[in-house]
Amino acid sequence: MTRVAVFGANGKMGAEVCRAVAEAGMNLVAAIDAGDDRSAAENAEVVVDFTHPDAVMDNLQWCIEHGIHAVVGTTGFTAERLDQLRSQLAQHPEVGVLVASNFSIGAVLMMHFSRIAARYYPSVEVIELHHPNKADAPSGTAATTVGKIAAARREAGLDAIPDATQHDPDGARGAQVEGIHVHAVRLSGLVAHQEVLFGAPGETLTIRHDSMDRASFMPGVVQAIEAVGSRPGLTLGIEGLLDLE
Ligand SMILES: NC(=O)C1=CN([C@@H]2O[C@H](COP(=O)(O)OP(=O)(O)OC[C@H]3O[C@@H](n4cnc5c(N)ncnc54)[C@H](OP(=O)(O)O)[C@@H]3O)[C@@H](O)[C@H]2O)C=CC1
Numbered sequence: 001m002t003r004v005a006v007f008g009a010n011g012k013m014g015a016e017v018c019r020a021v022a023e024a025g026m027n028l029v030a031a032i033d034a035g036d037d038r039s040a041a042e043n044a045e046v047v048v049d050f051t052h053p054d055a056v057m058d059n060l061q062w063c064i065e066h067g068i069h070a071v072v073g074t075t076g077f078t079a080e081r082l083d084q085l086r087s088q089l090a091q092h093p094e095v096g097v098l099v100a101s102n103f104s105i106g107a108v109l110m111m112h113f114s115r116i117a118a119r120y121y122p123s124v125e126v127i128e129l130h131h132p133n134k135a136d137a138p139s140g141t142a143a144t145t146v147g148k149i150a151a152a153r154r155e156a157g158l159d160a161i162p163d164a165t166q167h168d169p170d171g172a173r174g175a176q177v178e179g180i181h182v183h184a185v186r187l188s189g190l191v192a193h194q195e196v197l198f199g200a201p202g203e204t205l206t207i208r209h210d211s212m213d214r215a216s217f218m219p220g221v222v223q224a225i226e227a228v229g230s231r232p233g234l235t236l237g238i239e240g241l242l243d244l245e
């Protein structure tokens with residue numbers, strides 16, 4: 001039985017992960033929340049972190065220094081943060097850390113399909129929609145999606161988006177991430193949703209994903225816990241676990 005500790009255990013995701021870990025027949029050895037002593041997690045094989053962008057880097061440094069693998073759903077990962085993790089992992093090459101901005105199969109497919117579509121459309125915008133208690137904007141999923149679309153556009157030699165910078169005196173067209181407009185909606189009743197809108201003369205393509213319940217993330221989290229120990233170093237996303245790379 002894999003020994004698992006959950007960081008952020010009292011949160012919306014953490015509580016769900018604690019249930020999923022037990023239901024998957026794993027051994028939940030510690031459920032840690034803000035202010036708790038992490039030493040209770042020292043005999044875990046895998047830590048699952050769903051905390052806060054301000055807390056996650058310190059938590060991961062602790063995991064890596066203790067030789068504990070980590071599955072990370074917490075968002076807020078910049079290129080600099082990922083480089084910092086790679087440097088820490090280089091000192092502990094046996095440890096695996098898997099960071100995924102979204103563990104739901106539908107969201108992973110939405111990002112995959114968006115990457116495929118990106119080269120065929122001059123225009124693209126992203127609308128992400130979440131519950132109002134979300135700590136960050138734009139979402140980690142939106143940032144990952146835009147990163148994949150921007151890379152596919154570069155590989156295809158596409159010009160900059162023609163309509164990205166026009167006519168926006170009041171900022172109503174949202175933030176720009178890698179030159180792509182991203183709109184963040186926060187609304188009571190929502191969980192986690194995203195639309196990727198592609199446009200070309202005379203047509204549009206919309207790819208939409210909806211998580212109506214946090215249960216949608218659990219199969220991906222459990223699969224990542226099972227896999228992370230045999231993947232030393234940094235793994236980004238669960239695409240590799242789903243044969244989507
Ligand atoms: N990758 C994915 O598939 C998904 C990722 N997420 C991401 O997961 C993160 C958490 O989301 P959510 O569960 O909704 O947030 P919540 O605010 O509901 O839960 C976060 C929990 O972590 C606790 N916490 C804060 N700091 C620490 C710490 N240092 N050690 C242990 N626990 C700590 C918080 O305590 P307190 O409230 O007292 O600060 C809180 O109980 C976010 O970054 C979110 O974007 C969410 C859904 C899916």
Ligand SMILES: O=C(O)C1=N[C@H](C(=O)O)C[C@H](O)C1
Pocket residue numbers: 075101102130131134135138139140141142191192193
């Ligand atoms: O905070 C959330 O709820 C979610 N966070 C992740 C993100 O920022 O993309 C994943 C999902 O969208 C839910």
